[in-house]
Amino acid sequence: MFDDVDDLFTLATACIGPTLGQVEQNLRASGYAPEQVDTILMTHLHPDHVCGLVDENGEAVYPNAELRASEGDADFWLDEERSQALPEEERAFFTMAQEAVAPYQEAGRFSPFAPGDELLMGIVARDAHGHTPGHASFMLNSGDDAMLVWGDVVHSYGVQFADPSVAIEFDSDPEQAVHTREAVLERAVDEKHWVAGAHMPFPGIGHIVEDEEGYRWLPIEFAPIARDSE
Ligand SMILES: [Zn+2]
Known part of the structure; x- marks a missing residue:
């Protein structure tokens, strides 16, 4: 490597x-x-x-x-x-x-959290270990909207969406990382929440749907931001 x-x-x-x-x-x-x-x-x-x-x-x-x-x-x-x-x-x-x-x-400004902890208003830590021993995702909730900031659940969307059972060399526990990926992808399809992923291609935010084999990534669409009239 x-x-x-x-x-x-x-x-x-x-x-x-x-x-x-x-x-x-x-x-x-x-x-x-x-x-x-x-x-x-x-x-x-x-x-x-x-x-x-x-x-x-x-x-x-x-x-x-x-x-x-x-x-x-x-x-x-x-x-x-x-x-x-x-x-x-x-x-x-x-x-x-x-x-x-x-x-x-x-400086006394480091504090570990446990899965399930609400870290800030509407942001809850979720266990997603496997990639590392304590790998976590964050579920953001606001009204009817929800987005999972999933960290490194997927590294290569080109490969791991089609076949989530493919692990990456960096995984601490490849077998557990595969279990986590399969569970997180399934839940994202069921709950239809947004996903933000560290290694996903720009814009890094999207939805996940089932494909004939595996899953498909539907990136968010970008549009000009409406400005308040001056
Ligand atoms: Zn990593």
């Missing part, structure tokens, strides 16, 4: 390539400052999800935010004894998670 650990660190420093690591800039472009963020919910603690939490000096990018991750992922990735016992080439993901969470932990 990667030639050596140094390559992986180099990639992570640049937030895994030049086209990623743009959350802060995109947030500012949408009219918000990182100081205004009061809560950050992590689906899991893999490097492609955590590395934007800190800047190149290891400082928190979001100085006022409470960082939340599942107990299962916190117990696993932040366990220094566990990572020290691993061969060096398997330690990189642990080190990156620990370094990203550290400034929040040191």
Whole structure:
């Protein structure tokens, strides 16, 4: 996958390539400052999800935010004894998670959650483990609308919608990840809620329907935003 650990660190420093690591800039472009963020919910603690939490000096990018991750992922990735016992080439993901969470932990602004917890008004954590030991999804409810922010339930929609039983090398427990994916897809079809996925193609939000074999992704349609008349 990667030639050596140094390559992986180099990639992570640049937030895994030049086209990623743009959350802060995109947030500012949408009219918000990182100081205004009061809560950050992590689906899991893999490097492609955590590395934007800190800047190149290891400082928190979001100085006022409470960082939340599942107990299962916190117990696993932040366990220094566990990572020290691993061969060096398997330690990189642990080190990156620990370094990203550290400034929040040191400031007393890191708190793990359990599946079923209501984290903010209308946002409930759902167990979706398999991809990582504590991988979680977030169900957002507002009136009659609902959207599942599912994290990494699907990595390759081109492959895993047609055949959800295909796992990815990064899964901590591939068999459980497959069970989770099948259950989450089935429920999304039944409940007809929106889905937002980290690795889904732009715009990353859509609905799921059954297909002849497997499932199909129906992306949300984009249209100009109606402006208030001045
Ligand atoms: Zn992941």
